[in-house]
Structure formats: C-alpha cells, structure tokens
Amino acid sequence: MILKDEYRETTIINKSRFLACCMPCSTEEKARFYIDMIREEFPDASHVCTAYSIGNIQRSNDNKEPAGTAGIPILESIKKSGLDQVCVCVVRWFGGIKLGAGGLVRAYGGCTADALAHAPKAVEVQHSLWEVRYPYTLSGAMESALYRTFLNVQTEYGDEAVSTFEADENQNVPDLIRDISRGQAVPVFLEYITAYRDL
Numbered sequence: 001m002i003l004k005d006e007y008r009e010t011t012i013i014n015k016s017r018f019l020a021c022c023m024p025c026s027t028e029e030k031a032r033f034y035i036d037m038i039r040e041e042f043p044d045a046s047h048v049c050t051a052y053s054i055g056n057i058q059r060s061n062d063n064k065e066p067a068g069t070a071g072i073p074i075l076e077s078i079k080k081s082g083l084d085q086v087c088v089c090v091v092r093w094f095g096g097i098k099l100g101a102g103g104l105v106r107a108y109g110g111c112t113a114d115a116l117a118h119a120p121k122a123v124e125v126q127h128s129l130w131e132v133r134y135p136y137t138l139s140g141a142m143e144s145a146l147y148r149t150f151l152n153v154q155t156e157y158g159d160e161a162v163s164t165f166e167a168d169e170n171q172n173v174p175d176l177i178r179d180i181s182r183g184q185a186v187p188v189f190l191e192y193i194t195a196y197r198d199l
Helices: 028-041 071-081 100-118 136-149 173-181
Strands: 007-013 016-024 047-054 057-061 086-093 121-134 151-157 161-167 188-198
Touching: 007 100, 016 028, 016 100, 028 047, 028 057, 028 086, 047 071, 057 071, 071 086, 071 100, 086 100, 121 136, 121 173, 136 151, 136 161, 136 173, 161 188
Parallel strands: none
Antiparallel strands: 007 016, 016 086, 047 057, 047 086, 121 161, 121 188, 151 161
16 A cells, blocks of 8 residues: 555644655655655754655654654554555644653654545556557447546557557456457457556
8 A cells, every 4th residue: 555645734732833744755765855855845843853664665763853752653653554655754843842752752653643544545456458459430439438448548540540448457358348349359468567546
C-alpha cells in the first residue's frame, strides 16, 4: 500500500502547532529532496523532524528535538501504518509550553499516525496490456465498447484501426473482444504492467 498524493494535516498540542506533511517517495533521493523542500517552505518553524521508509531503507531525524523524541516516533508510525515508499516531515512551531520527552513522542507519533490514516492511499495491482486490430467498419462500435469496458484505451489509424488497452485481473479479454466484435477481432496479449487502485 502506498500514498496516492501528498497530504498535510495540522494538530495543535499545548499551543504548539504540528504540521504533518506526507509524501509518496520511491527513492531515497526523492525523500531527501522533499525534506529539503519542506524545510525551505517553513523557515520560521522551530523544528522540521523527518522520517522515511522505502523498502529496506529507513531513516529518521530529530532536527534538534531531544534525541529519540521525534524522528523515531514518526518512523514507528509509518511502520504501523502498513505504508511503504513514504516520507513524513512534521513541522513544529513551539507554542511556549514544554511537552517533555514523553509528550514529544506522543505528539510526533500521534500526528503522523493521524495524517497517514487520513491520507489518500492506493494498492498495487497487476493489469494486462492488450492490442486488438479491426476494420474501420467496426471502429465506431468497437471503440465505444472498448472505452466502456477497459482502461487507458488508445487507438491509432492506418490500414486498419489498432487499439491498445489495459484489463484488470478479473476480465476475460478474449471472450469480451469476441463478443464486442462479433467474432471479427482477436486480441493479442502484450505484457503485464503494475498499476494502482485507489482505496
């Protein structure tokens, strides 16, 4: 399971404001770039504490909060969320009331957990990519049916019409194309591709 898009959520705890910024990141370089971007965006923040988990790569940073009170709680919340390829930056503006070590752990871990719970997510699925050729006499009915039935349909025109499209794992493509074309077209399987379905 991955994050679909960037998501941000604000929490106020004892007058300190915490902004959890969550971003899907497929590489460590992208995570570091996102961290730099957030720190540049909020130069007035007291702290920008961070963590990311990308496969076996896991890093955290307390950014001058007491050791172990920010980065590790953020990382632990990422692990518990079941998400991978995610970077979280928690921006804090100190409100004048000290939270203590336990309070900081609960604040950073809690606001991260809440943001990740509310963020839009997607799950990896496998689609099959197909190609089908058909005469122009079928093009109107075929294209209309393809767009209704399959995903990411693209059609090119030469001596005949050629459409490529994606099917999910539950679709019997040869039978569907036979029915759509009344037996006049035969689909050709090209490859399996990774796609994502919104949760």
